[in-house]
Amino acid sequence: MSGELDYPAWPPGLTDHTALPYEFWRIMHVVDGRRSIERVAQAVGGSEAQVRQVMTEVRRWLERASVREQPLTAETQEALRQALNSVVGPMGELMIDDALDDLPEDAAFSALLSSLNTQLSEAHRQTLARLLRTRGIA
Template identity: 75%
Template sequence: MSAELDYPAWPPGLTDQTPLPFMYWRVMHVVDGRRSIEKLSTTLGLKEPQLRQALTEVRNWLGRAAVREQPLTGELEKALRQALVSVVGPMGELMIDDALDDLPEQTTLSALVSSLNTQLSEPHSQALARILRSRGIA
């Protein structure tokens, strides 16, 4: 196994200000690149496969965060339109058009999704998030 896997460090892009769920911060708080997986597992009271899974999920989380903060492209907009239409029906097209009218021309995916979430009920918002996550978008 590589040293990166045996002595994990914070992945690129992770900072103290990165919004991560508590369960991930609980793990990352002790990750320093000097302690082995075995030592970290013992410290956290996790089995090694659980720890490795948490580290993988942190990297995945960061990847999704990077996608959310990138400028809205035609491809991302199309994927978002498809996802929203699958949640709320044809009205989703109008919702996106209205939201885009209110946002700066060079906007991000996260700004558009945030704007849409103000118009969606909680169940619809959660359904949209699930679809976007399943597509690796959010």
């Protein structure tokens, strides 16, 4: 097999300032588009499978980040509403309405999510984040 993953490079949107877990950066620091998967794995003391997995996870991470920064659409708002209602019940409707009242009309999805997170317990925040991730939203 040859191609992009044999000589991995940073995916579009990844910068030195992107917040990633340390285990991702440990590998991404060595990825430069010139080293083979084998050489990257050797440099970090890992396996080729591990490097491929991190590359896949970084792409997913960036996709979720781009969704969070997109403007709030009716679809993402409805998906968030459904997920929040799964977590806190009908009170989720009021929480979203209150948060939307406090945000500008052109607010990003992340702004609404941040506003809601201030009202949720840690357990509820984690459950909501997990639900949104399974739906490919956050």
